[in-house]
Amino acid sequence: MEQINVYSGDRIISRIIVEEEIAALESCLERYSHVFAVMDSNVAMSCPAAMQIAEIMNRRGVPGKLIDASEEDKTMDTVMDICGWLLDSGADRDALILAVGGGVTTDMVGFAASIYKRGVRFAYVPTTLLAQVDASIGGKTGVNFERYKNMLGVIRQPEFTYVCPKVLASLPHREFSAGVAEMLKTFIIKDEGNYQKAIDVLSEMHQGYSILPEESAADYWTDCVDAYANELAYLISEAVRVKAGVVSRDQFEKGERRKLNLGHTFAHAVETLAQRYDDDISHGEAVAMGLVFAARLSDRVYRGDMDTPTAMEGSIAIDLCDCGLFPECPYPLEEMAEIMSKDKKAESGIVHFVLIREVGDVMTYDLTIDEVVKLLK
Numbered sequence: 279m280e281q282i283n284v285y286s287g288d289r290i291i292s293r294i295i296v297e298e299e300i301a302a303l304e305s306c307l308e309r310y311s312h313v314f315a316v317m318d319s320n321v322a323m324s325c326p327a328a329m330q331i332a333e334i335m336n337r338r339g340v341p342g343k344l345i346d347a348s349e350e351d352k353t354m355d356t357v358m359d360i361c362g363w364l365l366d367s368g369a370d371r372d373a374l375i376l377a378v379g380g381g382v383t384t385d386m387v388g389f390a391a392s393i394y395k396r397g398v399r400f401a402y403v404p405t406t407l408l409a410q411v412d413a414s415i416g417g418k419t420g421v422n423f424e425r426y427k428n429m430l431g432v433i434r435q436p437e438f439t440y441v442c443p444k445v446l447a448s449l450p451h452r453e454f455s456a457g458v459a460e461m462l463k464t465f466i467i468k469d470e471g472n473y474q475k476a477i478d479v480l481s482e483m484h485q486g487y488s489i490l491p492e493e494s495a496a497d498y499w500t501d502c503v504d505a506y507a508n509e510l511a512y513l514i515s516e517a518v519r520v521k522a523g524v525v526s527r528d529q530f531e532k533g534e535r536r537k538l539n540l541g542h543t544f545a546h547a548v549e550t551l552a553q554r555y556d557d558d559i560s561h562g563e564a565v566a567m568g569l570v571f572a573a574r575l576s577d578r579v580y581r582g583d584m585d586t587p588t589a590m591e592g593s594i595a596i597d598l599c600d601c602g603l604f605p606e607c608p609y610p611l612e613e614m615a616e617i618m619s620k621d622k623k624a625e626s627g628i629v630h631f632v633l634i635r636e637v638g639d640v641m642t643y644d645l646t647i648d649e650v651v652k653l654l655k
């Protein structure tokens with residue numbers, strides 16, 4: 279068991295527990311007398327580890343609610359539904375709301391818990407790689423609003439996040455790869471040799487998968503995630519450590535935390551356009567595209583590299599492809615620009631873009647959307 283903390287000053291404000299097995303979740307819950315669990319219904323059906331969690335909840339008499347947790351369900355309506363259920367179930371100010379699912383579930387349940395009775399405690403069992411390395415850490419909660427991603431929300435820390443790589447065995451390859459994008463993003467921000475280690479492990483895993491026919495690939499993938507459990511646990515812990523460190527130094531995103539948005543201004547534009555055109559692009563896939571845009575912008579700004587693709591853009595795109603992602607953006611730059619100008623992080627037309635000087639060294643750089651379009655052409 280490993281515990282990584284998020285601090286405010288020298289006070290621990292959230293704990294991330296990385297465990298090999300699900301069973302130890304029970305001891306984490308012991309100190310809470312009134313627990314209410316909200317689980318993604320798809321996870322309940324498809325993830326064997328979720329059955330184990332359900333058994334723990336049954337043993338402890340924890341009331342449970344299943345929710346639909348697609349990106350389209352990530353709305354105030356679902357949050358209100360969760361709050362209504364908490365009220366009907368008699369959840370009081372001393373309740374702990376446990377979210378079990380991917381980033382959509384943790385974001386919504388964290389938000390519901392933050393507004394219910396002016397805020398009750400909550401904790402997460404993230405079940406996707408993306409949620410384990412990113413969404414469940416740092417306290418950002420919220421929902422989509424008026425076609426804009428995560429437009430309503432608050433920053434509030436979970437009591438704890440219980441990370442168990444075993445839950446990932448049932449995660450489809452495509453969803454796993456989405457988490458790879460956030461993991462690689464984290465190691466581009468702070469490397470310490472982990473970026474290359476991650477590429478080595480994740481590309482080896484993907485290579486075995488990619489050569490198999492569709493009918494046997496899914497079973498192979500489940501075994502593969504199991505077989506690489508130790509390597510994954512190491513990489514997940516390292517990524518969590520980076521994010522927990524950044525959040526501890528800048529919880530409310532006044533400075534350093536902005537670096538975690540590497541690629542995300544582009545990614546949010548991709549997601550908004552995907553919604554507009556009814557295209558199936560996940561958050562992690564959009565982040566992969568965003569990283570490639572960020573690499574090109576960085577090469578143009580720092581190195582005057584006008585090649586297409588630029589050197590770093592090419593090498594990051596190859597790394598992402600090797601790990602099972604397809605980072606080519608299907609939308610024209612002009613449409614991306616229209617959306618980015620409405621990004622919630624844009625201040626008076628200026629966006630704090632995160633640029634890559636080299637892997638492990640990123641900086642925020644203020645640019646107008648017009649400047650970005652000119653540089654990227």
Ligand SMILES: NC(=O)c1ccc[n+]([C@@H]2O[C@H](COP(=O)([O-])OP(=O)(O)OC[C@H]3O[C@@H](n4cnc5c(N)ncnc54)[C@H](O)[C@@H]3O)[C@@H](O)[C@H]2O)c1
Pocket residue numbers: 318320321324325347348349352379380381382383385405406407408409412413414415416417418419427428445446447448449450453456560561562
């Ligand atoms: N709060 C933050 O700091 C933060 C950071 C990054 C992303 N996010 C948010 O996270 C969301 C994306 O999260 P996600 O990629 O985890 O998506 P998700 O929650 O939609 O999960 C992806 C899919 O995998 C399924 N699934 C989850 N766990 C499974 C398992 N163990 N086995 C089988 N299927 C499983 C889900 O039902 C869903 O269909 C986005 O809404 C994004 O905005 C938040």
